[in-house]
Amino acid sequence: MDSDAVRGLLEPALPPGSALWETGEPQRSSVRLRAEDVRQAATVLRERADARFVTLTAVDTGLEIELIYLFAVGGLLVVLRTALAKETPALSTIVDIVPGAEMIEREVAELFGVEFAGHPRSQHQFLPADWEPSSWPLRKPLAGPVLPQARMSLENLLRSGAALRVSPPMLARRASAGLPKDPPLAAGKAEAMQAVQAIVRKCGFDRRAGYDWATGRLKTK
DSSP states (O other), X not given: OOHHHHHHHHGGGXXXXXXXXXXXXXXXXXXXXXXXGHHHHHHHHHHHSOOEEEEEEEEEOSSXXXXXXXXXXXXXXXXXXXXXXXXXXXXXXXXXXXXXXHHHHHHHHHHHOOEEETOSOOSOSXXXXXXXXXXXXXXXXXXXXXXXHHHHHHHHHHHHSOSSOOOHHHHHHHHHTTOXXXXXXXXXXXXXXXXXXXXXXXXXXXXXXXXXXXXTEESOO
């Protein structure tokens, strides 16, 4: 089975547009998934491609815990990638699909603080029984890649298209003077700003920078 065949099995089983396929070596097929789709992808690989589970790797990127699932399908290595926000790093276990994942999921849970919902065991496997529950040996402090001096400008750009934020009092003064709400330095057309934000989301820059669309702020200061 080659990469195209694996993609042909997985894509119909996942929500449209949810999987991002990555180019790589001929004997390697890599796809980035939402955390909630990992279990379904593992099920399809196991039941329809007779895949063999190889291992699971976790990487702390500062803002997220990236999980990398490796499966072997014949001579092809299939890589499932997903990322979990460090504030709530949780997803469903795949132990009932591939029992060989039981030990490695416990290792990732203990060392990185990832919760695998439905995992059959909760007791410590690697750490002492009296280890502090909220302390994970391989978990880094929450930190992002944006330099402190650039954070405010980035927040303003992603929120309004302007590097400089216009304060509420200034907006009120402009309104009382009969001037447009948005000054010339801001993105005046809402549809243009929406297009820019869509590009930022599609390329994943917001996720890598740690930008929270709900608050209009970076997760770290």
